[in-house]
Amino acid sequence: MLQLVNVSKSYAQRGVVxxxxxxxxxxxxxxxxxxPSGSGKTTLLNIIGLMDHPxxxxxxxxxxxxxxxxxxxxxxxxNRNIGFVFQxxxxxxxxxxxxxxxxPLLAPGNSENEFKEKxxxxxxxxxxxxxxxxxxxxxxQISGGEAQRVTLVRALVNKPSLLLADEPTGSLDSxxxxxxxxxxxxLNEELGVTLIVVTHSSDLASMMRSKLRLTGGKLIK
Numbered sequence: 001m002l003q004l005v006n007v008s009k010s011y012a013q014r015g016v017v018x019x020x021x022x023x024x025x026x027x028x029x030x031x032x033x034x035x036p037s038g039s040g041k042t043t044l045l046n047i048i049g050l051m052d053h054p055x056x057x058x059x060x061x062x063x064x065x066x067x068x069x070x071x072x073x074x075x076x077x078x079n080r081n082i083g084f085v086f087q088x089x090x091x092x093x094x095x096x097x098x099x100x101x102x103x104p105l106l107a108p109g110n111s112e113n114e115f116k117e118k119x120x121x122x123x124x125x126x127x128x129x130x131x132x133x134x135x136x137x138x139x140x141q142i143s144g145g146e147a148q149r150v151t152l153v154r155a156l157v158n159k160p161s162l163l164l165a166d167e168p169t170g171s172l173d174s175x176x177x178x179x180x181x182x183x184x185x186x187l188n189e190e191l192g193v194t195l196i197v198v199t200h201s202s203d204l205a206s207m208m209r210s211k212l213r214l215t216g217g218k219l220i221k
């Protein structure tokens with residue numbers, strides 16, 4: 001599904017982040033990428049999600065380079081294929097939980113029938129993640145663990161084939177971190193969504209079927 005070929009990235013102030021990274025991710029795989037702070041884990045995830053571009057190399061999604069896409073095509077690629085979960089939930093405070101979840105469906109390209117189908121899918125996901133009772137509440141009325149589950153459902157509502165999670169348990173206590181980790185693993189297995197998790201947590205990394213470590217500018221097993 002996803003292939004990185006000789007991908008390198010550097011910044012003027014930081015210097016080389018990583019060099020000649022190769023990565024192959026199969027459909028339905030769950031992969032944890034660990035490594036020290038500043039090693040480039042988030043940068044790597046942002047390149048996969050077209051939030052950033054490498055200095056050299058190529059990124060192939062389902063056999064085609066995504067680096068050649070223009071701005072509109074990049075936005076369409078992200079909206080149709082990628083779900084993002086970040087450490088901070090980034091919920092809009094003036095919208096209800098249900099409205100926050102349905103936000104990705106407002107992007108151009110969703111027909112009325114698709115909107116109805118994916119709204120039903122959102123309700124299914126809310127039931128599966130135990131947040132159905134929160135639909136009419138607002139972000140300030142729910143806990144951090146609940147907010148991360150809302151973020152997870154929002155990331156999945158467009159039925160992406162690839163879910164990118166950047167330190168998704170970083171702001172949670174151990175109990176809620178374990179709950180979210182189990183949810184990620186179960187949804188990967190049950191829905192078949194490919195999952196790449198960047199994390200400092202050895203517990204979360206151990207829940208994934210594959211693990212790699214980014215250190216010294218290289219990805220190692």
